[in-house]
Amino acid sequence: MIIDDDIKKCIEVLQKGGTILYPTDTIWGIGCDATNEEAVAKIYALKNRNEAKSMIILLANEEDILQYTHEKELKVYDYIKGITKPVTIIYQQAMHLANNVVNEDGSIGIRIVKDPFCQALIKAYGKPIVSTSANISGYPPPQLFSDIDNAIKTKVDYVVQHRQEEQEPGTPSTVIKMNTDGTYIVLRP
Numbered sequence: 381m382i383i384d385d386d387i388k389k390c391i392e393v394l395q396k397g398g399t400i401l402y403p404t405d406t407i408w409g410i411g412c413d414a415t416n417e418e419a420v421a422k423i424y425a426l427k428n429r430n431e432a433k434s435m436i437i438l439l440a441n442e443e444d445i446l447q448y449t450h451e452k453e454l455k456v457y458d459y460i461k462g463i464t465k466p467v468t469i470i471y472q473q474a475m476h477l478a479n480n481v482v483n484e485d486g487s488i489g490i491r492i493v494k495d496p497f498c499q500a501l502i503k504a505y506g507k508p509i510v511s512t513s514a515n516i517s518g519y520p521p522p523q524l525f526s527d528i529d530n531a532i533k534t535k536v537d538y539v540v541q542h543r544q545e546e547q548e549p550g551t552p553s554t555v556i557k558m559n560t561d562g563t564y565i566v567l568r569p
Contacts (some may be wrong), residue, residue: 382542385503387500390538392538393537397413399412403543403546407552410514413478414510415482420478420481423510434483436491439502448488449472449475449488453562463554469490469564470488472487472558473486474487482485487557490508497540516529526560536564553568555567
């Protein structure tokens with residue numbers, strides 16, 4: 381089965397500090413092990429992206445947030461359960477992640493994926509995976525696999541085969557910022 385092969389190959393690449401091009405619950409993304417600083421640096425170089433612009437990480441389960449932030453509770457999930465599209469939450473205090481994936485202010489964007497492929501990949505890998513749009517910085521993010529620049533496709537270590545033929549464009553996630561007092565602000569509906 382193509383999904384199982386893709387997951388196996390992705391895990392091999394991620395364990396070696398490599399990069400992958402993969403479909404997410406929003407758009408196609410470039411990913412790597414979010415705990416590996418050298419792997420994260422490869423993505424910045426590949427995208428020609430300023431390292432001051434942080435990237436987000438994907439997790440498979442809400443409870444995993446507690447391992448990578450200083451959050452004690454997951455109250456915001458009561459709010460987002462009613463939202464049907466993917467939601468990225470910016471947490472103020474990241475931990476146990478590569479320094480260069482965390483924003484200069486110590487914050488990190490985290491999305492709990494609902495996409496079955498991403499969930500299976502992250503669960504099988506056992507660590508968070510970086511997700512950043514599959515484009516060179518300054519260019520629009522590709523909505524379909526066919527829109528991805530060959531410079532990206534040829535420079536990642538593995539390109540996932542699953543969902544390459546889809547013709548329905550992806551949509552960006554809602555973005556919510558958590559404050560240290562437990563309140564939150566919707567940055568992008």
